[in-house]
Amino acid sequence: MSDNSGSGAGGRNDGGSEELTPEELARQREDKALRARLDRLSASLEARKQADLQRENAARGVEVPGGATGKALSLGFRILSEFVAGIIAGGAIGWLLDKWFSTSPVFLLIFGVLGTVAGFWNVYRVAMNPTGARRDAEGK
Amino acid sequence: MAAEGKAIDPIHQFEIQNIVPIKMFGMDLSFTNASLFMVIILAAVWFLMVYGTRNRELVPGKLQSAAEMSYEFVANTIRGTAGNDGMRFFPFVFSLFMFVLFANLIGLIPYSFTVTSQIVVTFAFAALVILTVILYGIYKHGLHWFRLFVPSGVSPVMLPFLVMIEVISFVSRPISLSVRLFANMLAGHITLKVFGGFVTMLLASGAWAALAPLPLAGVVAISALELLVAVLQAYVFTILTCVYLNDAIHPGH
Numbered sequence: 001m002s003d004n005s006g007s008g009a010g011g012r013n014d015g016g017s018e019e020l021t022p023e024e025l026a027r028q029r030e031d032k033a034l035r036a037r038l039d040r041l042s043a044s045l046e047a048r049k050q051a052d053l054q055r056e057n058a059a060r061g062v063e064v065p066g067g068a069t070g071k072a073l074s075l076g077f078r079i080l081s082e083f084v085a086g087i088i089a090g091g092a093i094g095w096l097l098d099k100w101f102s103t104s105p106v107f108l109l110i111f112g113v114l115g116t117v118a119g120f121w122n123v124y125r126v127a128m129n130p131t132g133a134r135r136d137a138e139g140k
Numbered sequence: 141m142a143a144e145g146k147a148i149d150p151i152h153q154f155e156i157q158n159i160v161p162i163k164m165f166g167m168d169l170s171f172t173n174a175s176l177f178m179v180i181i182l183a184a185v186w187f188l189m190v191y192g193t194r195n196r197e198l199v200p201g202k203l204q205s206a207a208e209m210s211y212e213f214v215a216n217t218i219r220g221t222a223g224n225d226g227m228r229f230f231p232f233v234f235s236l237f238m239f240v241l242f243a244n245l246i247g248l249i250p251y252s253f254t255v256t257s258q259i260v261v262t263f264a265f266a267a268l269v270i271l272t273v274i275l276y277g278i279y280k281h282g283l284h285w286f287r288l289f290v291p292s293g294v295s296p297v298m299l300p301f302l303v304m305i306e307v308i309s310f311v312s313r314p315i316s317l318s319v320r321l322f323a324n325m326l327a328g329h330i331t332l333k334v335f336g337g338f339v340t341m342l343l344a345s346g347a348w349a350a351l352a353p354l355p356l357a358g359v360v361a362i363s364a365l366e367l368l369v370a371v372l373q374a375y376v377f378t379i380l381t382c383v384y385l386n387d388a389i390h391p392g393h
Contacts, residue, residue: 070368074376078320085316090308111308114301118308122316125309 075126082122090115148337150330154257174261177253181242189238210238214378221382225389232272233385236265237378244325244370248363256373257325259318266318269381277388288391317380324373328366335359 020028094111098104160171188210192203200208214234218226226233240256247254255261277285289306290299338355342348 070365070372073365074324074369074372077324078316078376081316081320081323082312085312085319086309088315089312093308093311114304115308115312118305118312121305121309122312 079123079126082126083119086117086119086122087112087115090118148333148341150333150337153253153329153333154326156258173253174255174258177243177246177255181239181246181255184242184246185238210234217375217379218382221379222386222389226382226385229272229382229385233378233381236269236381237374240265240321240377241371241374244374245367247325247329248366248370254325254329256321257329259322262322263314263318265377266314269317269384270314273384273388276385277391280388281391285388285391288387313380313384317377317384321373321377324369328362328369332359332362332366335362 090111091108093115094108097107097111101107156172156174158170158172159176162169162171188203189207192207195204197204211234214237215227215230218230218233222229243255246252247257277288289303289310291302291306294302335355335358339352339359342352342355
């Protein structure tokens, strides 16, 4: 036993601290102090992180008066504009094709319907992911 | 406000007026009130960003923290929607955001001109965004980028139909992007003017003047709402720009 006094845990367990040289004792004490300091530091870091997170959440929760109304208004307007833009884009493409091939009103009708479908598709996409947050980032 | 005599013209505020007429190469390149306000907007953004950060203090002052906050805000928006790769577009997105935000906010000042209430301006921005998306997408991914329009896992019968819908949906993006901003600004400013006009009309109509405070309260409320709309629309414009740029960087959904 006396020959393995240098290996920390085993030596300490069976009260063999008398066998440790003074330097090793001092090093052990230093290690312990360092570990305690590290623990304290990481604890305070964690606490600060938590506080930051809380503050951020609180800031997100704080609403300007009428803020909800404004957000709802802007979302509603966004959905409206996405829908109308789909129809306009489809109609414009159809109208142009008709003008080029002088087939009025075949393409206008076809692309008008397709544009309406595209408008619904746009609205569906907005409704599925209104803030445009990345899906893979969310999934992580 | 707009009541000169009895004519209240809520559209008058959007008229383009020549300040310095310039005719060059057969084109009308006059310096108009719109140009003037664009210069004012650029000066305001420049003041905030350059003058605000001139000292680079460790503990930022008011202007410096406003500049830093706008930087952080746009950077977080880009990272959240387009990932870290999106940060190469930061200068572009940041310039767009600051210009639109300042245009909207400066437009709220009475007697000023709202640049973003002109669809030419907003459509130019939207077209710039979409052109960037297309050109960068093709530059980065080559012809593979066009897979964006081909949804995966669809039966071959439905495929041409769905591709067409995707293409129309893509074409509709610059339209919705520009019309949304333009229409919000136009409608808000017209509403403000009309309500302001009600106040002066009521005040000029004898006993009905007792009702004048009602539309005045409306003007105050709508002004607050417009302030919110101005910031929100700048934000919506920015976030959608990022979403579209994301399609150029990562076309595989």
